[in-house]
Amino acid sequence: MFLSTSIFIFLSSLVAGLIGALLGLGGGIVIIPVLTLILGIPIHEAIGASIVSVIATSSGSAIAYVRDKITNIRIGMFLETATTVGAITGAFIASHISVKALFITFALLMFYSAATMTRKRNARYIEGQVQEDPLAKRLSMSGQYFDKALHKEIHYRVAHVIPGWLVNYTAGILSGLLGIGGGAFKVLGMDVFMRLPMKVSTATSNFMIGVTAAASAGVYFTRGDINPVVAGPVAIGVLIGALAGTRIMVRLKSKTLRLLFVPILLFVAIQMLWKAWSM
């Protein structure tokens, strides 16, 4: 590894963090292809670096939602039992499957992300229409928050706790396996199964991402996949890029930007498949 490589890693992480924040994707899906395809860094080290950057970016953004009391801390803690065990499972799988399989799985994730970017989020919350799961009642999960857009207090109940837990376990696996935050999958479990209001899912998912990432980062570190000259510049670069991105985002229409990015995502996904094919 040369000094110049570390500088290049830093600069590309800056851009990855920026793009990730603008698109609401997180930096991992951008930085891992750059590290592996352009710089030829082993995919395990790329994943290790990415998972550390996920901790850095998620911890900064969670506070606003906690302050506004939109985050449901109980649901978050309960689901973290799923995402952390999942993350360790994912990190375990990553060391036991071939590099080829990892590239293919990552490419599939990119195709999935491209598809979700063209669609609207599938929220199933309808006010007053959610049948409370008895388990949710025992875990005192129901809650309320003040919706600034609707100018009223929203009270909600929680449905289908076990399916929500299982989806979050899977989200944890994907996070630990591929080095991503996996927010989109955590939100899926809370939107579709637990039928939470969209804002509550988003806030609670942000609350969980850092803790989930820490679970697999521990495994990657002790296994020797967190190379300081790679993970260091990635963490700092993505963090600065993401901070800048959230500032700019306020002034940009993110929907047009997302649609513009779909073909790029597909192109890179095909490159990842090509790399797997030629192994």
Next chain:
Amino acid sequence: MNDNKMFNAEVFISLSLRIGVFLSAAVVAIGLIVYFFSGTTGYPAGVFPTSVAGVFSGLLQLKPAAIISLGLLLLIATPVFRVGASVIIFIIERDHLYTVITLLVFSILLFSLVFGKAL
């Protein structure tokens, strides 16, 4: 259950978490700067510390890669600290069920740091 008090404590934790992230990032940045100016990681090519003990023995010799790794370790530790602090909040709230749930998450995180290598 007193949700207001809990949220105040949680805001405090989130804030300390944020400070923790910026402190760790600063340590990583210092390590990178030392690395850029010295032109060496302090280790042979492809070698770097992979345990807490390894990081600290490298730090004693001021090896640039060990400084970067210390920052990365601090970064990984911040969410662990945040869960630990939540355990205390639930204990104060006398919320036994969530004390147990949060302790479980805390143990899972420690498990991954201690036994991760064996996986």
